[in-house]
Amino acid sequence: MSIRAILFDLDGTLLHTVPDLAAAVNAMLRDLALPELDEATVATYVGKGAENLIHRSLTGSLDGRADAALFEKANAIWHAHYEQINGQHAEFYPGVLEGLEAFAQAGLKLAVVTNKPERFTGPLLARSGIACYFSVVIGGDTFERKKPDPLPVLKACERLGVSPSEALFIGDSLNDAQAARAAGVPCWLLPYGYNEGRPIESTPCDGHINTLLQAAERVCAQQPIQVNP
Ligand SMILES: O=C(O)COP(=O)(O)O
Numbered sequence: 001m002s003i004r005a006i007l008f009d010l011d012g013t014l015l016h017t018v019p020d021l022a023a024a025v026n027a028m029l030r031d032l033a034l035p036e037l038d039e040a041t042v043a044t045y046v047g048k049g050a051e052n053l054i055h056r057s058l059t060g061s062l063d064g065r066a067d068a069a070l071f072e073k074a075n076a077i078w079h080a081h082y083e084q085i086n087g088q089h090a091e092f093y094p095g096v097l098e099g100l101e102a103f104a105q106a107g108l109k110l111a112v113v114t115n116k117p118e119r120f121t122g123p124l125l126a127r128s129g130i131a132c133y134f135s136v137v138i139g140g141d142t143f144e145r146k147k148p149d150p151l152p153v154l155k156a157c158e159r160l161g162v163s164p165s166e167a168l169f170i171g172d173s174l175n176d177a178q179a180a181r182a183a184g185v186p187c188w189l190l191p192y193g194y195n196e197g198r199p200i201e202s203t204p205c206d207g208h209i210n211t212l213l214q215a216a217e218r219v220c221a222q223q224p225i226q227v228n229p
């Protein structure tokens, strides 16, 4: 079966977004008169969506849950700050633009499947100038469950009009690999993103690549590319 579609994670895969996410977290913590966090710590809190990022930042723990009243207040503050900051400091990883262009030139259908809330995903893709590559964009709150649940991956395939076995997921975390594989989509992982503090080498997946360009070269070399109608 030839690959007809590539599904991409966003944070830690296409864009280094931790500088924005951490700036919004620290602006929130300052407003709440709580101690700030360094970027490396915030990076380990990214992966299971905005609500988890806020709970983790408030409690200083990956599994922490803040008190409901504090969370509600912090959530509104963080969203207001991130709305302003989103995209200001985010940077492409090496090979991303070249890789997207190569996949597009090969006629593959491209989608983003992120845990970032929808209201921030579209604007970030637009601000960074890559929105045009994706015919489907799914955020962490587009459906009732997000990665590592397979639902958003299955919905992306459905919306692209491909079966899971005709798709490949490219991501940076266990959340991506679990979601993709449970949906029947193979997953390749990149080494540079955010994996909630876990080593990427020992994360179960179907392949490791160093850059998106390398992934594109590998897909194009291995597969008879089928140009989409
Ligand atoms: O919003 C997050 O926590 C992570 O987003 P991602 O799924 O694009 O890595």
Ligand SMILES: [Mg+2]
Pocket (backbone or CB within 6 Å): 009, 010, 011, 012, 013, 047, 171, 172, 173, 193, 194
């Ligand atoms: Mg990610």
